[in-house]
Amino acid sequence: MSSQQQSAALDGWFQALGDPARRGMIDRLCRGPASVSELARPLSMTLSAVVQHLQVLEASGLVRTRKDGRVRTCHLETNALEGAERWFAGRRSLWEARFDRLGEYLAEHDEHGKPNKKR
């Protein structure tokens, strides 16, 4: 995946996850595949609104759906969720590296920024 494709994927994932109903649908799908009506059951919204949220999730790549006869079954794309999680792990490693360098600097310098004398 090019960095441009990766960035577009992150756009889609985060935009899709910025809504409580869509996060609720992801929660349900973590427990296993579900039909559209199973996804709709706990949500107090019309089936048409549920289908719209599902389309956002599917377009982002977080969910895939498959039609078996008259029932559409929804599955979680765990790879996509893991990709989004990796973005956070990458940022964390950046700021942790900075805190480590800051810690080293403070250990090696006095409060005026002068190198500590070797004891």
Add this chain to the structure above:
Amino acid sequence: MSSQQQSAALDGWFQALGDPARRGMIDRLCRGPASVSELARPLSMTLSAVVQHLQVLEASGLVRTRKDGRVRTCHLETNALEGAERWFAGRRSLWEARFDRLGEYLAEHDEHGKPNKKR
């Protein structure tokens, strides 16, 4: 934090992160605090557009800013990024638990779903 506050925080974090310019600003702030003009430098957009993105990041709680004299300095709120990362870790533990149960079931049953005889 109540679950309603937590959900509102997740809405704000993910909506803020669903934009490549705002993610670029987060990347920069992982390396240390920066002024608004430092944040703007690598971005090909007007300062006013940068300030608007910064306001979205600040409203979401991912970034805080402080005015020192005439310079506004931006800092990363690592707690907020860690909170968003925890959401992914929570989902992952749900689906991993399901895969574990599925693996146990498959190990204990034959291809017709009948329990395996003890050997």
